[in-house]
Amino acid sequence: MEGRSHLLIGLTAGVVFDHFAHLSGAPLTATGGTVTLALLVNKAVYYSAVGFGALLPDIDNARSTLGQKFGWVSKTIQGLAGHRTVFHSLLGLAVGCLLAIGLEQVVIYLLSLQGYTAPAHVVGFSHLVFFGILFGCVMHLFCDALTYGGIPLFWPLKKRFGIPMENDWRFRTGTWPEHLIVWSFMIMVVFCIWKALIII
Numbered sequence: 001m002e003g004r005s006h007l008l009i010g011l012t013a014g015v016v017f018d019h020f021a022h023l024s025g026a027p028l029t030a031t032g033g034t035v036t037l038a039l040l041v042n043k044a045v046y047y048s049a050v051g052f053g054a055l056l057p058d059i060d061n062a063r064s065t066l067g068q069k070f071g072w073v074s075k076t077i078q079g080l081a082g083h084r085t086v087f088h089s090l091l092g093l094a095v096g097c098l099l100a101i102g103l104e105q106v107v108i109y110l111l112s113l114q115g116y117t118a119p120a121h122v123v124g125f126s127h128l129v130f131f132g133i134l135f136g137c138v139m140h141l142f143c144d145a146l147t148y149g150g151i152p153l154f155w156p157l158k159k160r161f162g163i164p165m166e167n168d169w170r171f172r173t174g175t176w177p178e179h180l181i182v183w184s185f186m187i188m189v190v191f192c193i194w195k196a197l198i199i200i
């Protein structure tokens, strides 16, 4: 899928996910809700994290939306790993999660050495970023699974998986079915927000 499609689907799905998970705090559209600056910051951080996560797996493609921003980093990753390999697999997700959890623990440990304790709201903030990026990545893999190429879900096994399983039922990146899916999904979610079936 194209970067723009990943971003739009990721953010729209992020709205649906947050409706159920309430990660970013109280909903803005619920009647009687008090909108504070802290709540707006939470929402901004959550959706930024989801948007970043929705593009992140394509860092293994130097020509992708994110790959162009990361320049030589992306080129190096693509050269070493190749496009749609570990960054589009369950193993990649698991390693990414472990690295993020490990990084948080290292920071907490280093702060404790200095006699500091990470404030609860800062830890909560980092968890918001973590789950936002993770959700965006999962949505990226799901969207790529809809395309003709599929994804190597169980990499290093080379077999590629897709939805539906039969390649010919899936669409090629950048073709009209992709745009149809993206816009249909967005219109459906906007309709649900309008009808207050989904609150954000």
Ligand SMILES: [Zn+2]
Pocket: 001, 057, 058, 088, 140, 144
């Ligand atoms: Zn991808």
